[in-house]
Amino acid sequence: MGAVTSEQEWVADRARFAEDDEDWAGPLAEQFAEVGRLLLAGSTVAEVLERVVTAAKAVVPDADFVSVTLRAPSGIYTTPVRTDALADELDQLQYTHREGPCVEATRTPGAGLVGVDDLTQGSPWPRWGPAAARAGVHSVFSVGLFPATPPRLGALNFYSRRPYGLAGLDRQLAIVLGGYAATALAATEAVTPAQLEAAQLREALQSRDVIGQAKGILMQRQGIGAEEAFDILRRTSQDLNIKLVQVATLLVNRRGEL
Known part of the structure; x- marks a missing residue:
């Protein structure tokens, strides 16, 4: 997605984004513009969701894997797309235990942001947290999708094998991308609820x-x-x-x- 950019350019551009530079228009800005074009070009829910997780890996490189949770009006949770089999496994455990970041993000009012910096140091989810840590996942972050009032349609989920792997700027980028994903899904009329x-x-x-x-x-x-x-x-x-x-x-x- 987009032109090849050096790691140094990415680091510098991410820092400018974090500093709210008014003249921010580097490779990260170009990446988001490309993400918007790709998502809005999707004609079906499945196509949009595939593009969401691909974009998430590109925009938030510190995430080892990404998934999308969808919640049906009946309360059934599914993971239609993911970048790794372990993401699917971790999501399914949340649906089984009815606890964890992606489930919680669909229930949390406001921005719907749920995360833990280091699961090995404790977790608000007594069953899912230790299981995720044993699987090698140390930090998690989920962004609730629309509508703003729970229960939401779903959540965009990020997993990292490193403690504090999804802190600071990565969370800001994840939040922005969650907004892009929600907008693209809202614009998709391929299927009815x-x-x-x-x-x-x-x-x-x-x-x-x-x-x-x-x-x-x-x-x-x-x-x-x-x-x-x-x-x-x-x-x-x-x-x-x-x-x-x-x-x-x-x-x-x-x-x-x-």
Whole structure:
């Protein structure tokens, strides 16, 4: 996206942005202009969301991976796009426990900003926080999407393996990008809210069913419990860098061969 820029130029330009320089018009400004063009050129929700996470990785390079959470009116959460399988896994754990930054961002009034600088030093989420830290994620930050009054449509989520990896300027850039993403989604008329909810609900139920089948196969064949079976699926997903539901589907469809 955009012309090649040296690391020194990026650092200097980010500093000017943070200082609110009135003449700010460097490579970061060009990047945001390009992001706006790309997002508004998306004709479907899926296309816009794919462009959102791609842009997020470019604009906030200190984020190791990014995802988008969508919340249907019925309360069903899904992750339609992500840059890494671990992001999908961390999101799914939040949906299961009903706690974590992306879930909280859909409930938080005002700007809908939720983050923790170092999960190893404590977390407001007693189940999700320690699990994320064990997976190697140390700092998190989520930006709620529209509308301003909860419950929101969803959230834009950033994960970093480094403590304080998403502090200061990175958060400012994430907030700006969240506004771009919300505007682009609001302008997309490819699906109605009812169609989006139906698609999300269908995906969630199908995923839950196939993961349950895969866990059952592992429990029966290896004589293990449900938690151990899920951990095998989770680690395999992470090792292969594919979605957890894809690992489960592969196991269910090819159980006679594996």
